[in-house]
Each structure stands twice: as C-alpha cells, then as structure tokens.
Amino acid sequence: MLSLQYIRENVDRVKRDVLLRNATAPIDRILQLDEERREVLQQVEALRARRNAASKAIGASKDAAGRDERIAEMRVVGDEINQLDARLKGVETELQAKLYEVPNILDPSVPRGPDETSNEVVAVVGSIPEFSFAPRPHWELGELVNGLDIERGAKMSGSRFYTLRGPLAKLQRALIQFMLDEHSKAGFTESYLPYMLSEASLYAAGQLPKFRDNLYRDAEEDYFFIPTAEVAFVNLYRDEIIPPGQLPMRFVGHTPCFRREKMSAGRDVRGIKRGHQFEKVEMFVYCEPEQSGEELEALLVRACSIPEKLGLPYRVLALCSGDIGFNSTKTFDLEIWAPGQGEWLEVSSASNCLDFQARRANIRYRTAADAPTAYPHMLNASGLALPRTVIAVMENYQREDGSIGVPEALQPYMGIDVIPAV
RNA sequence: GGAGGGGUCGCAUAGUGGUCUAGUGCGCCCGCCUGCUAAGCGGGUUCCGGGGUAACUCGGUCGAGGGUUCAAAUCCCUCCCCCUCCGCCA
Numbered sequence: 058m059l060s061l062q063y064i065r066e067n068v069d070r071v072k073r074d075v076l077l078r079n080a081t082a083p084i085d086r087i088l089q090l091d092e093e094r095r096e097v098l099q100q101v102e103a104l105r106a107r108r109n110a111a112s113k114a115i116g117a118s119k120d121a122a123g124r125d126e127r128i129a130e131m132r133v134v135g136d137e138i139n140q141l142d143a144r145l146k147g148v149e150t151e152l153q154a155k156l157y158e159v160p161n162i163l164d165p166s167v168p169r170g171p172d173e174t175s176n177e178v179v180a181v182v183g184s185i186p187e188f189s190f191a192p193r194p195h196w197e198l199g200e201l202v203n204g205l206d207i208e209r210g211a212k213m214s215g216s217r218f219y220t221l222r223g224p225l226a227k228l229q230r231a232l233i234q235f236m237l238d239e240h241s242k243a244g245f246t247e248s249y250l251p252y253m254l255s256e257a258s259l260y261a262a263g264q265l266p267k268f269r270d271n272l273y274r275d276a277e278e279d280y281f282f283i284p285t286a287e288v289a290f291v292n293l294y295r296d297e298i299i300p301p302g303q304l305p306m307r308f309v310g311h312t313p314c315f316r317r318e319k320m321s322a323g324r325d326v327r328g329i330k331r332g333h334q335f336e337k338v339e340m341f342v343y344c345e346p347e348q349s350g351e352e353l354e355a356l357l358v359r360a361c362s363i364p365e366k367l368g369l370p371y372r373v374l375a376l377c378s379g380d381i382g383f384n385s386t387k388t389f390d391l392e393i394w395a396p397g398q399g400e401w402l403e404v405s406s407a408s409n410c411l412d413f414q415a416r417r418a419n420i421r422y423r424t425a426a427d428a429p430t431a432y433p434h435m436l437n438a439s440g441l442a443l444p445r446t447v448i449a450v451m452e453n454y455q456r457e458d459g460s461i462g463v464p465e466a467l468q469p470y471m472g473i474d475v476i477p478a479v
Numbered sequence: 480g481g482a483g484g485g486g487u488c489g490c491a492u493a494g495u496g497g498u499c500u501a502g503u504g505c506g507c508c509c510g511c512c513u514g515c516u517a518a519g520c521g522g523g524u525u526c527c528g529g530g531g532u533a534a535c536u537c538g539g540u541c542g543a544g545g546g547u548u549c550a551a552a553u554c555c556c557u558c559c560c561c562c563u564c565c566g567c568c569a
Binding site for chain 1: 489496497498507508524526528529530537538539548549550
C-alpha cells in the first residue's frame with residue numbers, strides 16, 4: 058500500500074496513475090478519513106492524558122474526600138474516551154480497508170494504454186525455428202511420446218488437471234532442477250516454502266482482498282493455497298526489522314501454485330497451458346530503494362538466461378499501464394515462442410513493487426544500528442513457470458516423427474538426448 | 480488428539496491493582512578516567528502514531544483481541560504461538 062503521507066502530498070499523481078491503470082480507488086474518501094482520524098485522535102489523546110494524570114494523583118492521594126470526587130470525575134472522562142475511541146476505531150478500520158484498495162504508483166517509463174494490446178515489445182531474442190513439416194501442438198506431441206494424459210487428470214480432479222508421466226514428467230523435473238541450479242549459482246538463496254499460508258499473509262502480499270475469487274482455501278482452517286511463491290517470500294520477513302548490512306537479499310524457490318482461474322474460464326482450454334495447479338521457480342529480492350531499478354534489470358536478465366541456455370526463442374514486453382499488476386510499479390513479461398500452437402507463451406513476469414508490499418507486510422530495515430527504520434523495496438520474477446516451459450521445449454524441439462530433442466543444457470539432468478515417439 | 484509449562488524493552492530475567500516514568504544483569508552506543516588494554520565511573524539503548532520550524536511534548540505498545548476498574552504487565556474471557564510428556568504418524 059501507499060503511505061497516507063505520500064497520498065496526501067501527491068494526490069494528483071496517485072489519481073492519475075489509478076486512471077492510467079483503468080482502475081478505481083477511493084482517494085478522496087481516504088483523504089477525508091485521514092483528516093477525521095487526526096481530529097478525533099487529538100481529542101481522545103488529550104482526554105487520556107488528563108485521565109492518566111488524575112489517576113496518578115488518585116494513587117498518591119491520602120485525602121479520601123478529594124479522591125472520591127476525582128474518581129467520579131474520571132468516570133465521566135472514561136465514558137467520553139470510550140465513545141471517541143469507538144469512533145476512532147471505525148474511522149481507522151475504514152481507512153485501512155480503503156488504503157488496501159489503492160494500487161501502486163506507476164513508474165514514469167511505463168507505456169500508457171488501456172489493455173494488453175498496448176504492451177511494448179522491447180526485445181525479441183533467438184530465431185523462430187523453421188520446420189519442413191507442420192509443427193504439432195504439445196497435446197499431440199504429448200500423446201505421441203506417451204507422456205501426457207489429460208483425460209485421466211480430468212477423471213481424477215476435473216477439467217484443467219492432467220498428469221505427466223515418463224519422459225515428460227522427467228523433463229519438467231529436469232527443468233526445475235536446472236533453473237534452481239542456475240539461479241543458485243548466480244547467488245540466489247534456495248528456499249523451501251510453505252504451500253499454504255494464513256489469511257493475514259495473503260493480505261500482506263496484496264492478494265487479498267482483491268483476488269479472493271482466484272484462491273483456494275481450506276474450509277475449516279486458516280489456510281490459503283499459494284497462487285505463487287511470491288506470496289510466501291513477501292511474508293518471510295513480515296513484521297520484522299532487517300538489521301544493517303543484510304540487503305540486498307536474493308531468494309529462489311520452487312513451489313506448486315494453485316489458482317482457481319475463474320477469471321479466465323473458457324480461455325486456453327486446450328492442452329496444459331493453464332491449469333489449476335502448476336509448478337513454478339520464483340526469484341525474489343529485498344533491497345534498498347536506490348537499488349531496485351538495477352535489481353529489476355538484473356532479474357529480467359536472469360530470467361532471460363533460461364530460454365537462452367535452452368535455445369528457445371523469446372521476447373520481452375514492457376507491460377502498459379492498463380495491464381500491469383496491482384502491486385507493481387513496473388513489469389516486464391517474458392514470452393517464449395510455441396510453434397505448435399503458434400503463440401507466445403508467458404513464462405515470467407518481473408516486477409518492481411517498490412515499498413508497496415513492505416509497507417503492507419510491515420517489513421522495515423536499517424542502514425545502521427542507530428539509523429531510523431525505512432521500508433525496503435521488493436521485487437519478484439518467475440524463473441520460469443512450468444509447465445509452459447515444458448510446452449516450449451516440446452514444440453520447439455519436436456521432430457517430424459513426433460520425437461522430441463532434449464536441449465543440451467538439460468541432457469545432464471535427463472541422461473538422454475531425445476524423447477522418442479512410441 | 481490428551482496432560483502440563485511458558486510468551487515482559489537485542490539476549491537473560493524481576494515484577495499478583497497505584498512511586499512501573501517496566502527494575503536488574505549481559506550486550507551495544509556515547510562520555511569520563513587511563514602509557515595501551517581490561518576494570519571502574521556517569522549517561523544512553525523497543526517500536527508505532529499525533530502536535531510542533533525546533534528544543535520538545537502527548538498517546539499507545541509487556542504474544543493478539545476483548546472485558547472489569549478512576550487506574551491493568553498484574554484480575555476475567557476468547558484466540559495465537561512455543562516447549563515438555565503421552566498417543567498417532569510420512
């Protein structure tokens with residue numbers, strides 16, 4: 058969330074950015090509540106100060122009559138405090154709820170536009186493979202190598218579930234292993250994380266209240282299944298003050314992700330591009346505010362290194378104001394070409410969230426032991442999403458007979474150089 | 480799942496209704512003393528918010544939230560977390 062002070066001092070920019078996002082946010086109501094809060098707060102604190110002083114005097118007093126008089130007086134003051142307190146609480150609750158609805162400000166470099174058609178292609182890397190035959194989509198290849206079973210997945214769980222087996226299951230595992238190794242080598246700390254988090258954690262990361270419809274949760278207990286490891290990484294340091302000298306902190310982890318995909322019902326029904334459960338390798342960075350620009354670039358380079366090492370053609374998009382995520386001030390998407398389907402597959406999203414999540418999650422840091430606390434910047438980037446990368450490998454490395462070549466970088470992980478058709 | 484014990488200002492602890500403005504020790508910071516170091520002496524050391532140009536000042540904060548009271552670390556209620564033992568278990 059944004060700080061009240063920032064909103065107060067930059068009303069025009071905040072309102073403009075909300076408009077550019079094609080969103081709405083109750084900025085005027087927030088300013089009004091803010092003023093009301095401070096007014097009531099001053100009243101109630103003045104009364105409390107009076108009562109504190111009187112209570113102390115009562116404790117020290119030996120004059121029984123004066124004592125009873127004061128107690129009677131303070132009983133009245135106490136009632137007033139309770140009334141004002143109730144009002145204050147109401148104001149603060151609403152204020153907090155409204156603040157949660159305000160999206161992050163936009164980086165000035167973000168292209169303007171209402172929806173994804175205005176995203177800017179900032180780079181296209183690698184050459185799109187030429188085939189002497191009509192390249193097949195992954196769901197056909199999956200059957201030809203006997204590695205993908207969509208029907209049995211649907212039987213067990215319903216639509217948007219599938220199973221991988223044999224070489225394709227291994228291919229996914231190899232990719233996860235490869236990516237974790239690559240990012241670890243680059244200095245990211247490998248992490249194993251909970252896959253279920255409390256409601257408070259989902260609020261802190263900005264998933265709630267807005268995306269409740271897209272989350273799975275336990276019916277009896279306070280557990281939400283993570284839609285991305287980002288949610289867990291944000292909460293790693295929730296309610297903590299990070300001591301001097303620890304930033305930047307860079308993490309990488311592999312987790313499954315769970316999404317209802319209600320909003321995308323009917324889209325991408327074919328194949329395994331969009332499921333309710335998928336694997337993802339995620340990178341996450343905590344850094345000082347001055348560093349977050351470079352860290353975003355570095356995350357992007359890191360993510361791009363994966364399709365490069367796998368020999369997959371990809372492009373990078375700068376998301377426009379209407380398409381960028383709620384928490385983010387600037388986002389790059391990485392898409393790999395899938396020749397079988399004939400489309401670009403989104404496999405990573407690299408975002409700088411500034412101090413937006415830190416504020417919400419109450420995470421602070423110090424530059425020195427005696428320095429005041431400040432909010433760190435937080436960034437995330439997939440590195441990369443499965444099974445879309447599996448799809449990309451299958452469709453780009455396919456051969457006419459339906460077999461699939463194994464990229465050189467993965468051969469040590471798989472122990473084979475081709476996945477044969479059966 | 481059952482029984483018990485805990486959660487206090489970085490760490491360790493004291494504190495069963497009002498001199499608690501939360502004490503003490505350790506650690507850390509500043510100063511004094513001092514050939515050097517150590518010891519010693521003095522002071523400082525949670526976090527959040529309001530007001531103020533500022534010095535400063537006010538309020539909150541003893542796991543969380545409610546309640547009782549003129550007054551709560553302390554009494555009552557609900558919840559969370561940690562530890563020990565038993566049971567169950569990958």
